[in-house]
Amino acid sequence: MNFESATQASRVKTNRRLLALLSIGHLVTDMNQGALPALLPFLRGPFDLSYTSAGIIILVANLTSSVIQPVFGYLSDRKSIRLLLPWGVLLAAIGLGFSGTAPNYVVLLLLVALAGVGVAAYHPEGYKSAFQVAGSKTATGLSFFTVGGNFGIALGPPAITLLMSLFGLPGTLGLLGPGLLVAAALALALPALAAAQPEGERAAEKTESRKPMRWAMALLVGVVILRSWSQLGLVSFIPFYYVDLLKSDPRVVGPLLFVFLASGAVGTLVGGPLADRWGARRYIILSLLTAAPSTGVFLLLRGWPAFLALAIVGFALVSTFSLTVVLAQRYLPKSLGMASGLTVGFAIGTGGIGVALLGWVADHFGLQLTLALTAVMPLVASGLASLLPKER
Numbered sequence: 001m002n003f004e005s006a007t008q009a010s011r012v013k014t015n016r017r018l019l020a021l022l023s024i025g026h027l028v029t030d031m032n033q034g035a036l037p038a039l040l041p042f043l044r045g046p047f048d049l050s051y052t053s054a055g056i057i058i059l060v061a062n063l064t065s066s067v068i069q070p071v072f073g074y075l076s077d078r079k080s081i082r083l084l085l086p087w088g089v090l091l092a093a094i095g096l097g098f099s100g101t102a103p104n105y106v107v108l109l110l111l112v113a114l115a116g117v118g119v120a121a122y123h124p125e126g127y128k129s130a131f132q133v134a135g136s137k138t139a140t141g142l143s144f145f146t147v148g149g150n151f152g153i154a155l156g157p158p159a160i161t162l163l164m165s166l167f168g169l170p171g172t173l174g175l176l177g178p179g180l181l182v183a184a185a186l187a188l189a190l191p192a193l194a195a196a197q198p199e200g201e202r203a204a205e206k207t208e209s210r211k212p213m214r215w216a217m218a219l220l221v222g223v224v225i226l227r228s229w230s231q232l233g234l235v236s237f238i239p240f241y242y243v244d245l246l247k248s249d250p251r252v253v254g255p256l257l258f259v260f261l262a263s264g265a266v267g268t269l270v271g272g273p274l275a276d277r278w279g280a281r282r283y284i285i286l287s288l289l290t291a292a293p294s295t296g297v298f299l300l301l302r303g304w305p306a307f308l309a310l311a312i313v314g315f316a317l318v319s320t321f322s323l324t325v326v327l328a329q330r331y332l333p334k335s336l337g338m339a340s341g342l343t344v345g346f347a348i349g350t351g352g353i354g355v356a357l358l359g360w361v362a363d364h365f366g367l368q369l370t371l372a373l374t375a376v377m378p379l380v381a382s383g384l385a386s387l388l389p390k391e392r
Helices: 016-047 051-067 069-078 084-097 105-133 138-167 169-207 214-245 250-278 280-300 304-318 321-331 336-365 367-385
Strands: none
Touching: 016 051, 016 084, 016 105, 016 138, 016 169, 016 214, 016 250, 051 069, 051 105, 051 214, 051 336, 069 105, 069 336, 084 105, 084 169, 105 138, 105 336, 138 169, 138 250, 138 321, 214 250, 214 280, 214 304, 214 321, 214 336, 214 367, 250 280, 250 304, 250 321, 280 304, 280 321, 280 367, 321 336, 336 367
8 A cells, every 4th residue: 555645745734723622622531531540449448349340340441432432433434423522521521520429339330331431432533523633744633632632541540649639539529620621612612623624634535545454454453452451451450569569558559650651642742753754653563562571671670760661661552542543544544433433442442351351360360460461462562563564
């Protein structure tokens, strides 16, 4: 496949205001998603959570937030449903905002599922809208949109840790405020987003081949599944590793996850321009190859060197996020919503199933083996990525 036209696109100006608002919506939506793993140690006592039941919470969150995203992507491709943008932000905030007030485990799962549906609703329409307002440099534009979500996931753990420290479990209600404000702003911006759509579609027509590459898309989904399995495994079980095995204060969990996820957000900003210059495929392979040994080094270190190693893992692993979406939209140029739904949604959610399996491994064989497995997965993913068609 010839990607030359994608790198020498006709110059269409980026609508920075709309792209920034979409990125902020991405931030607030994913902040709720990012807060959940750091909330688990605080839920452990009141809900008597085992590693397996904690893994099931993450599984429900990822099934609802990710696996059903292709459905929203399909609907978005048939007809733009921009109302999904404000409603997605709102539902995500309501679901996690009331999770601390849940009377029992079943209600907690239902609220987590509601938040997941909000996340699933926002992403396909958000990525499609971001593509339409990003202009010619799609990797850079989508990286800017993605970094909002990355920073949101990174801000979630320290935000929820602060709220728990100040107010206890009812502190989750503090997540409602940002959701309400940003949902209102997105609702007011819907006419401007509708006006930006035709120009974005003309840019896509000029810059992308119209022939879908389904076999390449299937390989890419495999890469994202393995990458997300590793990433979600680290985010979910590093808190228990530090609290249970290393006997650290639970308050260290928020800063740890923030370092991991914020480094990934920085990597996303760096990775987009580099991918526009070097090619998304090459950057993805190199990043995954870096993540594998860095994870092993992190598990051997303590103190600030461990934080540094974890930052390298986050930078390498998370920075590939937006670039897999870029490749997906090139492989399925006529189905932008479905492309993002499959990579951001289905593939990541299927990887999330692995978190429940990793929880079973942790219960039966220990956390150290569980985290060691997360170090191997990026290596296998890089091998799959090397089979993707080369960009010219």
